[in-house]
Amino acid sequence: MTTHPAPDELLLAHAAGGLDQLLSLIVASQAAYSEDSRRRLCDFEALGGLLLEELEPAPLDEGALETLLDRLDAVPQEAPARTAAAPAPAEDGFDLPPVLRRLLGDDLRSLAWQPLMRGVRSADLVPGVRESGGPRARLMRIEAGTAVARHSHRGREFTLVLSGAYSDAGGTFGPGDLQISDASVDHRPRAIGSTPCLCLVVTDAPLRLTGPLGLLNPFLKSRL
Amino acid sequence: MSFHSPMTEAPPLDPPLQASLIRAVAENRDKAAFGRLFRHFAPRVKAYLLRLGTESAAAEELAQETMVVLWRKAATFDPAQASVGTWVFTIARNKRIDRLRRLQRPTLDPEDPLLQPESRPDADWLFYGAQREERLRRALKSLPEEQAEVIRLAYFEEKAHAAIASEIDLPLGTVKSRLRLALTRLRRTLAAEGMDQA
Secondary structure: OOOOOOOOOHHHHHHHHHHHHHHHHHHHHHHHHHHHHHHHHHHHHHHHHHHHHOOOOOOOOOHHHHHHHHHHHOOOOOOOOOOOOOOOOOOOOOOOOHHHHHHOOHHHHHHOEEEEOOEEEEEEEEOHHHHOOOOOOEEEEOOOOOOOOOOOOOOEEEEOOOOOOOOEEOEEEOOOEEEEEOOOOOOEEEEEEOOEEEEEEEOOOOOOOOOHHHHHHOOOOOOO | OOOOOOHHOOOOOOOOHHHHHHHHHHHHHHHHHHHHHHHHHHHHHHHHHOOOOOOHHHHHHHHHHHHHHHHHHHHHHHOOOHHHHHHHHHHHHHHHHHHHHHHHOOOOOOOOOOOOOOOOHHHHHHHHHHHHHHHHHHHHOOOOOHHHHHHHHHHOOOHHHHHHHHHHHOOHHHHHHHHHHHHHHHHHHHHHHHHHHO
């Protein structure tokens, strides 16, 4: 049970296909920890299905079905899905969401870790993205007892705890907890407990969307 | 264009019939069943893509590709997890995202199914899942129109926040709070119905 779950707006944006890829990654990763998030994602996908049924149909080109039917003979059908076997434990000992593990490989130690300060290291998931000015995803590893230097950020910062825990003025965050801080938050997270705290951190800067709208993008700075 | 084209005149298919048509496609490669699903869903998928700003030729192509997935993966469809409509929605959504990511500078492997929730819900949830859509349908109907409208915009309008606000002539903060109200109300209705079932 996560005490800091993903907010509805974020899950809806993910289900509606409106999030940037890196934000989708953090939402999908968070859902791996939380049955409640998975349920809400299912609800929002079902809502999309209902709304699809309500749309005024836009006719396809004349003969589209017939053309497609001719093609189908050459299209193989897949067997029913089987439950995938549980993956072998990773070499680095971290139990990560499969979506993240696929991306990162078997051993986190082989990533290009950069020291940020004493006891804090980070590794970019997508090398070079920093220069692009778009959203950026990093793993951050904070040794037990270490506090990250006070910082704030230009856009929003999404932090998902993957292992260990940290606390700051916003509370205590453990595996599966998601903290969203906007530019006004000035925080100083400290790793607590006896193990290092491993987090996935996505920061957005100038907005780059793949899909429906800013309406759902909770990281969009609004002038409320 | 003919006004009596079967493409536009097909009667709506209710969800149980949709599921049995998928089964016919899976078990018998039944092209007639596929045709009925196509006539129902392909024009709605195309409408969805057009609403989101996809140009017409691409919307046509992606709608067809979505239907090919329906054919290819019919045997993997599990009616306990979702309705056919929800399944079609997620396929169309993913097709659209794949295309956008191919057009943009990809940051990650565009084929990676990041949009798929990692594990499926628990068994007790599946029981709920079978009734999920009916509950959601009622919950959606119970929303005041102004709240239902921001939900629809959330799925079907590729517009920045501020543009939506100006389109419906409301301050940005009102749009955000309306969406929040709508989501809170949906959740409350679903929770209340869940109690009734228990």
